[in-house]
Amino acid sequence: MNIREQGSGIRDQKNRFRWSVVSDRVRALGRSVALAAVCGLVLSACAAAQEAKPWEKIPVPPLHAFHPQQPQRIELKNGIVLFLQVDHELPFVSGSVLIPGGSRDEDAAKAGLVDLYGMAWRTSGSTTMSGDKMDDLLAEKAAHIETGGDVDSTAVSWNSLSKDSDQVFNLAMDLLFHPKFDEAKLNLAKQQEATGIVRRNDDEGEIAGREARKLIYGADSPYTRQPELSTIGPITVADLQAWHDRTIGGKLIVSVSGDFDPATMEAKLRSVFEKLPMAKPLPPRHDTFNGPTPGVYFINKDDVNQSNIQIVGLGTDRHNPDVPTLSVMNDVLGGGFASRLFQRIRTQLGLAYAVGGGYGFSWDHPGSFRVVVMTKSASTVDATKQAMDVLNGLTTTPFTETELKRAKDNILNSFLFRYDTKDKVLAERVRLEFYGYPADYLETYKAALEKVTVADLNAAAKKYIHTNKLAVLVVGNGSEIKPGLDALNMGAVHPIDITIPMPKHEEAEK
Amino acid sequence: MGMMRVGSRAVKFALVLAMSVSAMQAASAQKTQPADSSATSAEAMLQKFEKKITTKVLPNGLTLIVCERPEAPVFSYTTFIDAGDVNDPSGESGLAHMFEHLAFKGTKDIGTKDYAAEKVALAKVEAANAAYEAEYLKQVGRDPKKLEELHKAFLAAQAEAQKYVIPNQFTDIAERNGATGLNASTGLDETMYFWSMPENRLQLWAWMESDRLANTVPREFYKERDVVMEERRMRTDSNPIGRLVEQFLATAFVAHNYGRSGVGWPSELSQINATEAMAFHKKYYVGSNIVVAVVGDVDAAKVMPMLERYFSQVPGGPKPEDMTTVEPKQFAEKKVIIREATQPFYIEGYHRPSYHDKDDAVFDAIQDIMSNGRVSRLYRSLVRDQKIAAEAQGFSPFPGDKYPNLFAFYAVPLPGHTPEEMRAAIHKEIDKLKTTDVTDEELAMFKTRARADLLRGLADNEGLSNALAMYQTRYGDWRQLFLQLNRIDAVTKADIRRVANEIFVPSNRTSAEIDFAAPAATAHQAASQKNDGGAE
Known part of the structure; x- marks a missing residue:
């Protein structure tokens, strides 16, 4: 319910309580660490016993021929890359300019700078039009221009009806090249950020996710350090401008999609971006990733009746040639309904609604290995042991051909949902360009998935699954967790202090 | 890179699930038609879709909708059951949702x-x-x-x-055949099942879906009940906003089931049995109560006979009788205060009529003008100008739309500000609606944005299948998805003022707030206590 989000969707999306069969939280996690879905352990024993399988008699004809439309890629002499993806289905044009450099590149003493920049850039407006005025103008046209910051990039993006697209594009370019950071809007952004900071310990899931990342990467890592009231307080308009000046000369990636004439659009983009100086790449990063200090960590929250258990370690990045194998392993472990974790902890034992996880891989730095289980306080130890047992099973219970086949079916038969819309194809190409992967990455990745063998899985589990290197984090109600966490027999339980540091009183007043 | 963090870490609440406010609706400016209105008028859009959509009502009463959108060799479907937790019998709250979980456990042929x-x-x-x-x-x-x-x-x-039992065989078959986004949801008003698949699995899907609608087997019910108890703990008991909203609704409604916990009160949920779940199925999962919509790379003429064959096995039967309970008129203001170690929050709601009411679109207009984006009145007033809130919005319908429900407002106080200030500031904005007409620009903006947002949603198989099934159920005709634009066009400034005066009155109001209270010290929390106090 971010107020800055674009309204979209059809009317049915109205406000309702919804209870679903799969936790959105775990689904989201599953997606970020694995590909799609899954495979099962228990099944292998039973499948033979079943006689009739009527579904196998239903014909599956060859899939209709499909050649996803690739966007047109244009590399300018200055290094800037343009992508054009024409799609006339609806009368809209949208676009974005992706700028390398994000919160991992900000000064630790000013953690939160990129967040504030992402918010205040758009709300401040440009030298020719204030943000407020831009709000009015765009709302009247049901159009959007937004800015935002992420861990490794910032961006300006826009969307409008085709008839307004020239005007909206010009406004977006004005914002991109002539921002005018405004003190009042910076303060507004600081208020938003401060609200998030003081509220960050209200929700159990938020605490668990955040503190688990800190265990994996270290509290001071550029990937996890959190904004504090004391780090956002001193940030000035000049800091935002300096950040802008520092990043705007980078290797921009410009992408436009929708209802436009490609020749006209190309000419327009060239006229704007061709005259820019040679793009300067960001200096390479030299981060160190040590992974968590093994052990049991605990955060008490006495207003909950369920524990959020996170078993975490370091993952890998997509340059690793084992990633296709790990992806298949993830499906067996925790992707979907038939995964080992789901089968054991949810279906067989009824210990959790939300359970899942896998070995994560990011694009340009190690992702995280994470297994999440949410269970009632009293079964915390039991559920943790069960999850650890499933993890240990990856190395002690050899993978089977049945599991392999199932996981491959899952991944490969749903593979086309990675490029079933023109926007997804475009987003993938932009992503690959940004992280320096070849344009045919998906195809080679798919080919590699097809070749994964049971031997590969067993070898990967031995190489990557070391439960003695993992940390176990529990956020829950200590007075209800019986037996206590010492019953895990994993050594002393380390409490984590999540106290929110408050600056001196006069500053807090504001 | 990944997901853009627009607005980022600032304020994110788990209450998204309880009240995700999306802008939506549709419109075309009433007097000053935009230049391209010919292409985006209700009638023009409808004409385009008339050619793509085929419907068929089967002898058992089940309605099939097929919408051809051959952009990629995939399809999405939504099965829409016109029954939700509002239909749970007394003492069995959470039953519709429990049945939904059961519908993934297989059939007489699958999972055994x-x-x-x-x-x-x-x-x-x-x-x-x-x-x-x-x-x-x-x-x-x-x-x-x-x-x-x-x-x-x-x-x-x-x-x-x-x-x-062969555990999870139903979902396993679906996922192995490429099912994506496989899930279901139970609301107070309805239950929906959905996924997307490669188009060459359409027949397989039709077999599976019709089989589970017709031949559900109550296997592994009692372990699944434990799972759903965990779902309740996650979403409600262990979530401050979940707790608040449950109390808020229980207070706002005295007679209607909208006031009852959707996932179920713990004592009732924990004693629902499979016999009750199957009785619910027998009563509500009849053809006349079900719409199935398929959108994607499908040829209606080719596949309709196959779909008919499979879905005809769903039992027929009369449309279940509707409930008699109507929420009585509220005559006393009500208030809930939760004092706990959670940062403050404010929400209030006013009873409003159901989606059938002639003023339904007027509420959409009020929501848009009060809440949609940085031009909205609540944002400009509470967030930008007074600087007392991080977020403030009004939204409706809540918690459902089929029966008289609530128009609600909420605000998230900035550090140092109180629910009381949120309440006063929201009331000031409501009073303006009552005493002064909204501007021409605001009204036109609502209509333009509503129409554009409807259009934006049309290029999405999943969203479209969901909307078609819903409109077919709610109005008996999917065309109302587009024709609602005409109702939106008809909203006037006088309507907004009239409705605001009718609905937003103190005796029709229920409010709920969280007031921060430092926790009593216990051994476990000595370390975090300082922090909680400090953040106030």
């Missing part, structure tokens, strides 16, 4: 090694549970020893039935 034997074993589970439950519920003379024995017998019966 020997259905005939399993059926016998499942009957024994029900008998054992009934005996255990009867003893458990005795207020007088409950025998702990007998209870323990009955519980043992119950567990033994479950273990016996479990021998025939």
Whole structure:
């Protein structure tokens, strides 16, 4: 319910309580660490016993021929890359300019700078039009221009009806090249950020996710350090401008999609971006990733009746040639309904609604290995042991051909949902360009998935699954967790202090 | 890179699930038609879709909708059941949702090694549970020893039935065949099942979906009940906003089931049995209560006979009778205050009529003008100018739309500001609606944005299948998805003022707030206590 989000969707999306069969939280996690879905352990024993399988008699004809439309890629002499993806289905044009450099590149003493920049850039407006005025103008046209910051990039993006697209594009370019950071809007952004900071310990899931990342990467890592009231307080308009000046000369990636004439659009983009100086790449990063200090960590929250258990370690990045194998392993472990974790902890034992996880891989730095289980306080130890047992099973219970086949079916038969819309194809190409992967990455990745063998899985589990290197984090109600966490027999339980540091009183007043 | 963090870490609440406010609706400016209105008028859009959409009502009453959108070799579907937790019988709150979970457990053909034997074993589970439950519920003379024995017998019966189960086979077949976004949701008003698949699995899907609608088997019910109890703990008990919203609704409604916990009160949810779930299925999962919409790379003329064949096996039967309860007029203002170690929050709601009411679109207009984006009145007033809130919005319908419901407002106070200030500031904005007409620009903006947002949603198989099924159910005609634009066009400034004066009155109001209260010190939390106080 971010107020800055674009309204979209059809009317049915109205406000309702919804209870679903799969936790959105775990689904989201599953997606970020694995590909799609899954495979099962228990099944292998039973499948033979079943006689009739009527579904196998239903014909599956060859899939209709499909050649996803690739966007047109244009590399300018200055290094800037343009992508054009024409799609006339609806009368809209949208676009974005992706700028390398994000919160991992900000000064630790000013953690939160990129967040504030992402918010205040758009709300401040440009030298020719204030943000407020831009709000009015765009709302009247049901159009959007937004800015935002992420861990490794910032961006300006826009969307409008085709008839307004020239005007909206010009406004977006004005914002991109002539921002005018405004003190009042910076303060507004600081208020938003401060609200998030003081509220960050209200929700159990938020605490668990955040503190688990800190265990994996270290509290001071550029990937996890959190904004504090004391780090956002001193940030000035000049800091935002300096950040802008520092990043705007980078290797921009410009992408436009929708209802436009490609020749006209190309000419327009060239006229704007061709005259820019040679793009300067960001200096390479030299981060160190040590992974968590093994052990049991605990955060008490006495207003909950369920524990959020996170078993975490370091993952890998997509340059690793084992990633296709790990992806298949993830499906067996925790992707979907038939995964080992789901089968054991949810279906067989009824210990959790939300359970899942896998070995994560990011694009340009190690992702995280994470297994999440949410269970009632009293079964915390039991559920943790069960999850650890499933993890240990990856190395002690050899993978089977049945599991392999199932996981491959899952991944490969749903593979086309990675490029079933023109926007997804475009987003993938932009992503690959940004992280320096070849344009045919998906195809080679798919080919590699097809070749994964049971031997590969067993070898990967031995190489990557070391439960003695993992940390176990529990956020829950200590007075209800019986037996206590010492019953895990994993050594002393380390409490984590999540106290929110408050600056001196006069500053807090504001 | 990844997901853009627009607005980022600032304020993110788990209450998204309870009240995700999306802008939506549709419109075309009433007097000043934009230049391209010919292409985006309700009639023009409808004309385009008339050519793509085929509907068919089967002899059992089930409605099929097929929408051809051959952009990629995939399809999405939504099965829409016109029943949700509002239909749970008294004492069985959470039943519709429990049944939804059961619908993933397989059928007579899927998920079993020997259905005939399993059926016998499942009957024994029900008998054992009934005996255990009867003893458990005795207020007088409950025998702990007998209870323990009955519980043992119950567990033994479950273990016996479990021998025939192939766990998760239904979802396994779907996922192995490329199902993506496989899930279901139960609202107070309706239950929906959905996924997307490669188009060459359409027949497989039709077989599976019709099979589970017609031949659900109540296997592994009692373990699944434990799973749903965990779902309740996650979303409600262990979530401050979840707790607040449950109390807010329970207070706002005195008679209608909108006031009852959707996932179920713990005492009731924990005693729902499979017999009750199957009775719910028998009553509400009849053809006349079901719409199935398929959108994607499908040729209606080719596939309709196949779909008919499969979905005809869903039992027929009369449309279940509607409920008699109508929420009585509220005549006294009500207020809930939760004092706990959570940062403050404010929400209030006013009873409004259902989606059938002639003023339905007027509420959409009020929502848009009050809440949609940085031009909205609540944002500009509470967030930008007064600088007292991080977020402030009004939204409706809530918690459902089929029956008279609430128009709600909420605000998230900035550090140092109170729910009381949120309340006063929201009331000031409401008063403006009552005493002064909204501007021409605001009204035109609502209509333009509503139409554009409707259009934006049309290029999405999943969203479209969902919307078509819903409009077909709610209005008896999917065309209302587009024709609602005409109702939106008809909203006037006088309508907004009139409705605001009718609805937003103190005696029709229920409010709920969280007031921060430092926790009582215990051994466990000594470390974090300082922090909680400091953040106030």
